[in-house]
Amino acid sequence: MPKMVVDGRIVSNTEISVNVKELVLYAPEIAAQAVPGQFLHVRVANSYHPLLRRPLSISSADNIAGTVRTIYRVVGQGTACLAALSSKDSVNCMGPLGNGFAIHGQRPLLVGGGMGLAPLMFLAGALCPRPIEIVMGGRTKEEMFWKDMFHVMCNTIHVTTDDGTLGSRGVTLDVLPDLLKNGAFDMIYTCGPRVMMEGIVKLAKEYDIPCQVSLEDYMACGIGGCLSCTCAGNDGSRKKVCTEGPVFWAQEVMP
Amino acid sequence: MPKMVVDGRIVSNTEISVNVKELVLYAPEIAAQAVPGQFLHVRVANSYHPLLRRPLSISSADNIAGTVRTIYRVVGQGTACLAALSSKDSVNCMGPLGNGFAIHGQRPLLVGGGMGLAPLMFLAGALCPRPIEIVMGGRTKEEMFWKDMFHVMCNTIHVTTDDGTLGSRGVTLDVLPDLLKNGAFDMIYTCGPRVMMEGIVKLAKEYDIPCQVSLEDYMACGIGGCLSCTCAGNDGSRKKVCTEGPVFWAQEVMP
Amino acid sequence: MSVEDGKSNQQEMLSVTIAGIKMKTPVMTASGTFGFGLEYKDFVDLNKIGAVVVKGTTLLPRSGNKGRRIAETPAGMLNSIGLENPGVDEFLATILPRLGEYDVPIIVNISGNTVEEYGELAARLNVAGVAGVELNISCPNVKEGGIAFGTNCASASSVVRQVKNNTNLPVIVKLSPNVTDIVAMAQAVEEAGADAISLINTLLGMSIDIHKWRPVLGNVVGGLSGPAVKPIAVRMVWQVAQAVQVPIIGMGGIVTAEDAIEFMLAGASAVAVGTANFINPCAVQSVADGIKDYVRQSGLSHVKELVGKVNI
Amino acid sequence: MSVEDGKSNQQEMLSVTIAGIKMKTPVMTASGTFGFGLEYKDFVDLNKIGAVVVKGTTLLPRSGNKGRRIAETPAGMLNSIGLENPGVDEFLATILPRLGEYDVPIIVNISGNTVEEYGELAARLNVAGVAGVELNISCPNVKEGGIAFGTNCASASSVVRQVKNNTNLPVIVKLSPNVTDIVAMAQAVEEAGADAISLINTLLGMSIDIHKWRPVLGNVVGGLSGPAVKPIAVRMVWQVAQAVQVPIIGMGGIVTAEDAIEFMLAGASAVAVGTANFINPCAVQSVADGIKDYVRQSGLSHVKELVGKVNI
Ligand SMILES: Cc1cc2nc3c(=O)[nH]c(=O)nc-3n(C[C@H](O)[C@H](O)[C@H](O)COP(=O)(O)OP(=O)(O)OC[C@H]3O[C@@H](n4cnc5c(N)ncnc54)[C@H](O)[C@@H]3O)c2cc1C
Numbered sequence A, B: 001m002p003k004m005v006v007d008g009r010i011v012s013n014t015e016i017s018v019n020v021k022e023l024v025l026y027a028p029e030i031a032a033q034a035v036p037g038q039f040l041h042v043r044v045a046n047s048y049h050p051l052l053r054r055p056l057s058i059s060s061a062d063n064i065a066g067t068v069r070t071i072y073r074v075v076g077q078g079t080a081c082l083a084a085l086s087s088k089d090s091v092n093c094m095g096p097l098g099n100g101f102a103i104h105g106q107r108p109l110l111v112g113g114g115m116g117l118a119p120l121m122f123l124a125g126a127l128c129p130r131p132i133e134i135v136m137g138g139r140t141k142e143e144m145f146w147k148d149m150f151h152v153m154c155n156t157i158h159v160t161t162d163d164g165t166l167g168s169r170g171v172t173l174d175v176l177p178d179l180l181k182n183g184a185f186d187m188i189y190t191c192g193p194r195v196m197m198e199g200i201v202k203l204a205k206e207y208d209i210p211c212q213v214s215l216e217d218y219m220a221c222g223i224g225g226c227l228s229c230t231c232a233g234n235d236g237s238r239k240k241v242c243t244e245g246p247v248f249w250a251q252e253v254m255p
Numbered sequence C, D: 001m002s003v004e005d006g007k008s009n010q011q012e013m014l015s016v017t018i019a020g021i022k023m024k025t026p027v028m029t030a031s032g033t034f035g036f037g038l039e040y041k042d043f044v045d046l047n048k049i050g051a052v053v054v055k056g057t058t059l060l061p062r063s064g065n066k067g068r069r070i071a072e073t074p075a076g077m078l079n080s081i082g083l084e085n086p087g088v089d090e091f092l093a094t095i096l097p098r099l100g101e102y103d104v105p106i107i108v109n110i111s112g113n114t115v116e117e118y119g120e121l122a123a124r125l126n127v128a129g130v131a132g133v134e135l136n137i138s139c140p141n142v143k144e145g146g147i148a149f150g151t152n153c154a155s156a157s158s159v160v161r162q163v164k165n166n167t168n169l170p171v172i173v174k175l176s177p178n179v180t181d182i183v184a185m186a187q188a189v190e191e192a193g194a195d196a197i198s199l200i201n202t203l204l205g206m207s208i209d210i211h212k213w214r215p216v217l218g219n220v221v222g223g224l225s226g227p228a229v230k231p232i233a234v235r236m237v238w239q240v241a242q243a244v245q246v247p248i249i250g251m252g253g254i255v256t257a258e259d260a261i262e263f264m265l266a267g268a269s270a271v272a273v274g275t276a277n278f279i280n281p282c283a284v285q286s287v288a289d290g291i292k293d294y295v296r297q298s299g300l301s302h303v304k305e306l307v308g309k310v311n312i
C-alpha cells in the first residue's frame, strides 16, 4: 500500500470540546487506503516555524465522500496553527502511515485514555457489527465528548473520570479486573498514556487475552527514515513506531 | 513626538494594481501624529520567518477616521505575508517613524518614481492648496495607477513610462530640464530609485532650487538602535536613514 | 501586606547583582541592538530594565562597513554593521551625560585592534556613570595577523589582563561562539580575571543573492543572531556554567520570557535581549515581566532560584 | 531537436561527477535523514536522484540514544539519534542487495570509535554496489579521550589516511561545523587524501523544557539542522571552496532549489538535502527540478556553471 503526500482541502475544522477540534479533510486517495490505527503526518503551516509535521491518528475515513477525519487536542504551537485553519484552506498531509490494528477476535474490548480514543474510533467502526465493549477514561466530564461519538458503534460503554464528574471516579484500569473476570473477550485494543497501557497489558497477560497497543513517540519523518521514534522491542531489536507501529502486539514492545 | 507601537486593525487591504495593494489601518494614535515622509514599521506576520519588520511609507493619515494608509508592492516574502491579511486581522505597527518633509515653498515640484510616489501622496495632500506640479515615472501604464490618486491634489501631472504606454516615453529625468527652465519652482521633493534622485539633485543644483530627497535602506530596528541603515553624510558623519531621514536635504547626503 | 509591599517584593524578586553591578531585573540589552538606550525610550522605561549595554565602542570613531548591512535568514538575521560608532571620547562627552538622567546601569561594550587599545579604552571609561565594561573579543585583531582575540585562549587572556589592570570597573568578557571549545575560552578569561562572561556573540554566516550571484551583505560575511541560534547559545551557556564560577550573561535568540528562563535554567545569572528588540521594541520589558510571572507562578521567591537548575 | 533529445539534454544539464561518482543530478540525500533510501520510495523515484547517502553505519549494531531524540527549534531541529543502525554486516547482507535494484549511487556514511574501526569499515564496504564512503568524523572518539575526530586536524588526517589505505572507493569526508577553523580542517583532510568534502554536519545545541526543568532531549545535547543553520553552512562552504581543490558537497538547511543554488554559487559541486526530507518527502526531487528550471532560465547549459560563481 503506497504512502502518499497530498494537499487535503479542509471540509471542516470545528471545535467539539474545550481545546479539542475535529478536522475533516478531503483527501480521497488517503481515504481509500486508510485502515484503523494509521495516522496522517500533517504540515500544519507552510512555514519554518513550526518546521516539522505533526502526526495525527485517522479517526475515520469515508471512502465515498473521499474524506478523512482526525480529532486533535490543541496543546502547543503546531496544533494551534492547525486550529487556526478554516474550510477555505488546505493542508499538506502524508498518509496513510503506519501499521493498523489487526481486526481479529469476535469479542473485542477497547480501552482508551484521553486522545488515545482517536484511533479507537476508526477501529470501532471497522469492528462493527461485532459486539464492542469499550472503557474510556479522561480527567473530567468535558473530556468525555467521546461517549456520544462511540455510542452507535459500541454495545457497552464504561466511562471513568479522574474527578468523578462522569462515569465512575478513577481510571480505566480500576474497572478492568471486573470486566475481564466476567467477560469473554478475545482481544484487547488499547491506546492512551503509557502507564495506562502498561497496566492493561499486565492484566491482559494475566487473563491471557491477546492485546494490541498503539504507541506514540516524537516523529520527524513518519516513514522510517530518521529513527527518531524507535522504541526497544522485546526481541532486542529497535522498532520504529512510525512504520512498524504505531500499533504493536503487546508482547512485541511492552514489559 | 513619541513613537508608538500599536496593533492596528485592518480596515481594508485591497489590490489596486498588479501586485500593488493599499492597506488601510485603524491606528488613531499614529494617524494623529503622522506627517508626510514618515513611515510605519510593520510586523507582517506573528512569526520568526519573516523575522524582521518591514518599513512602509505612510501615504495618508486621516485624523478623524483614525486611519493610516500605505500603498505597497508585493516583492518578496514579507509583503506577500502582508498581502494575505484581510479586514478581520490586525497588524502590529511601529510609527510614526522618521523625519518628514519640510513643508516650505510656494511652488513645489514633486518627482516620484515607482513606489517612491507613496510618501509623495501624503506630501501632496499637505501641500494643498498650493499649486503642485508632479512628475511621475514608472515602467509601464499599469504602474501609473498613481495618476488618478494624485489627480485631485495636483495642478499639473507629467507622466513618463519606460515603454511609452502612458505619458511620454522615457524617464522622469527626461522631462525635468524643460520644466525647470520654464517653471518657477522654489522646492523640489523627490523619492524613487537612487539613480533618478541623483539626476534630479544634479539638476536642482544647476537651477539652484532647494531639494529634499527621501531615501530607502535596509532596516532592522527603524528607530536608530541598530545602525543597519546608515548612509554617508556629506559632512563626513554617518546619517541614520530611519531617524535622521528618510527625508534629507539633498546637500546632506547626495553627491 | 500592603499593595506597596507587594509591589516592592515583586521587584525584589527579580533584582540581581552581576559582577557587582546591581540590576533591577536580570534582563539586559545586548550590545548593538539597543543603540545607546536613548533610542528606545519611547518604548521602554529605561529606569526599569536590568542594564543597558551600549553599542560596541572603539578608541577612534568608525564608520562601519560599506554596502548592505543586514540580511534576513530563517528565524534569524545576519548583520555586518562593522562597529560603526562615534568613538569613546564622543561617547563620554555627549552620550554618557544624557544616560546619567536614568537610573540604570550603563555597561560599555568595547572593541580594540590591539591589547593596548582595550586597555586604553577601559582606562578612559573608568569614570562615574559607567557601571562596567564588556569586552567584545570577536573582532579582527590586527596585531595577531587577523586571528580574532575571541578564538584564541592566550590572546583572550592577555586582553582581559590588560583591561583589569586599567580599570576598577567590573569586566565582563563576551565570547565568540565560533570556536571548537567554548569551555576552554571561558576558563581562560575567568583565570585572567573576568568578573562575568557574556555568551554568545553572533555566529559567522553568509547569504548569497542567487539572482545577482553576489553576497547579500556588502561585507560578504556577517554575524548570525536571532531565534535560529538559540539552541547553540543555550548549549554553550550550559557547558560553560559547569566549568566556571563567575556569573554568565546568556543571550542568543531570546524573544520571550520562556527563552530567557531556558538560559537561566542552563546556568545564566542574567540574560540579554538582542535581535528581539527589532521585532518588539518593548521586548526587554516584556521578557522581564514574563519572568516575574513565571517565578511567581512557580512558587519561587526569587529569580535566582532558577539559575543552573536544569536537571540532567 | 526531437522531444527525446530535449529530455536527454535536460538531464545532461544536471549530471555531475563527484570524486569519480557519476550522478544524474547534483542533489544527494544527507545521511540520517533518508534512511537507507528504500523508506522514501513511495515519494521519490530513487532512479532519478543524485545519490543516496545512507544512515551512519558502524562496525557493530547500535541501538542509539535513550529518551526523546528530537526537538523542534525555530526554523530548525535538534536530533540525538545516536547512530542507531544495524551494523555494517547486516547492511551488506540484507540492505545493500535491495538497493541494488535501483540505478543510483549508494554512498555509505561511516562512524568509528577508533582510527582502526574506520579502516575496518571501509575495508568491508569495498564491494560492488557501494559507490563511495562518507566519513562522519563528528562522533565521540573513545581512544582520544572524548575529543571528536572532527575537531582536530591531526586525528582527522589519520582517519582519512587509514580509510584511503583500506578502500579503492572514493572517500568523502564530512566535517563538523563546531570548530574554530573549518578551513584548516578541510585542508588537513584534503592533504590526507579526501576525494571530496561534505559540509556541514550538525551544530551542537540544547533545548530545555522550562516546565520540567529538564533537557528536552534524553541525551541532553543534540545536533542542530534545518533552515536555521543555512547561513553558517553557506559561509563554511564558501570559505573552504577558496582553500581546497577537491569538490565540496554542500548541505545544511536546504529546502528549496534556491537554497541549493546558494550553496553551489558558494562553491559546492553538489548538495545534499537533509531535514527538508521530513518537511517534504519529495524534497530531493523538487530541489533538483528547481535547479534545472533555474539553469535553463538563466541561459546556462550546465549546472556546473554555477559552482563557485559568487562574485565577491
Ligand atoms: C502516531 C500518533 C498519533 C497521534 N494521534 C493524535 C490524535 O489523534 N489526536 C491528538 O490530539 N494527538 C495525537 N497525537 C499527538 C500529537 O501528535 C501531538 O499532540 C502534537 O504533535 C502536538 O503538537 P504541538 O505543536 O501542538 O505541541 P508541541 O508540544 O509544541 O510540539 C512540539 C514537538 O513535539 C511533538 N509532540 C508533542 N506532543 C507529542 C505527542 N504526544 N506525540 C508525538 N509528538 C508530540 C510535536 O509533533 C512537535 O514536534 C498523536 C501522536 C502520534 C505519534
Ligand SMILES: Cc1cc2nc3c(=O)[nH]c(=O)nc-3n(C[C@H](O)[C@H](O)[C@H](O)COP(=O)(O)OP(=O)(O)OC[C@H]3O[C@@H](n4cnc5c(N)ncnc54)[C@H](O)[C@@H]3O)c2cc1C
Pocket (backbone or CB within 6 Å): B039, B050, B052, B053, B054, B055, B056, B057, B058, B070, B071, B072, B073, B074, B075, B076, B077, B078, B079, B080, B115, B118, B119, B215, B216, B217, B218, B219, B246, C072
Ligand atoms: C522608509 C521606507 C519606506 C518605504 N515605503 C514603501 C512603500 O510605501 N511602498 C512600498 O511598496 N515599499 C516601500 N518600501 C520598501 C519596502 O520596505 C520593501 O519593499 C519591503 O521591505 C520588501 O519586503 P519583502 O519581504 O516583500 O521583500 P524581500 O526582498 O523578501 O525582503 C528581504 C529583506 O530586505 C528588506 N527590503 C527589501 N527591499 C527593501 C527596500 N526596497 N527597502 C528597504 N528594505 C528592503 C526587507 O525589509 C527584508 O528585511 C520602503 C522602504 C523604506 C526603507
Ligand SMILES: Cc1cc2nc3c(=O)[nH]c(=O)nc-3n(C[C@H](O)[C@H](O)[C@H](O)COP(=O)(O)O)c2cc1C
Pocket (backbone or CB within 6 Å): B220, B226, C030, C031, C032, C033, C055, C056, C057, C079, C081, C083, C109, C135, C136, C174, C200, C201, C202, C224, C225, C226, C227, C229, C251, C252, C253, C254, C272, C273, C274, C275, C276
Ligand atoms: C545589529 C547587531 C549589532 C551588534 N553589535 C554588537 C556589538 O557592537 N558588540 C557586541 O559585542 N555584540 C554585538 N552584537 C551581538 C549581540 O549583542 C548579541 O550577542 C547577538 O546578537 C546574539 O543575541 P540575539 O540573538 O538576541 O541578537 C550585535 C548584534 C546585532 C544583531
Ligand SMILES: Cc1cc2nc3c(=O)[nH]c(=O)nc-3n(C[C@H](O)[C@H](O)[C@H](O)COP(=O)(O)O)c2cc1C
Pocket (backbone or CB within 6 Å): A220, A226, D030, D031, D032, D033, D055, D056, D057, D079, D081, D083, D109, D135, D136, D174, D200, D201, D202, D224, D225, D226, D227, D229, D251, D252, D253, D254, D272, D273, D274, D275, D276
Ligand atoms: C535525524 C538526523 C540524523 C542524522 N544522522 C546523521 C548520520 O548518521 N551521519 C551523518 O554524517 N550525519 C547525520 N546527520 C546530519 C545530516 O546528514 C546533515 O549533515 C545535517 O542535518 C545538515 O543538513 P540539513 O540541515 O539539511 O539537515 C543527521 C541529521 C539529522 C537531522
Ligand code: FES
Pocket (backbone or CB within 6 Å): A218, A219, A220, A221, A222, A223, A224, A225, A226, A227, A228, A229, A230, A240, A241, A242, A243
Ligand atoms: S519518525 Fe522517522 S523513523 Fe519514525
Ligand code: FES
Pocket (backbone or CB within 6 Å): B218, B219, B220, B221, B222, B223, B224, B225, B226, B227, B228, B229, B230, B240, B241, B242, B243
Ligand atoms: S534601522 Fe536601526 S538604526 Fe536605522
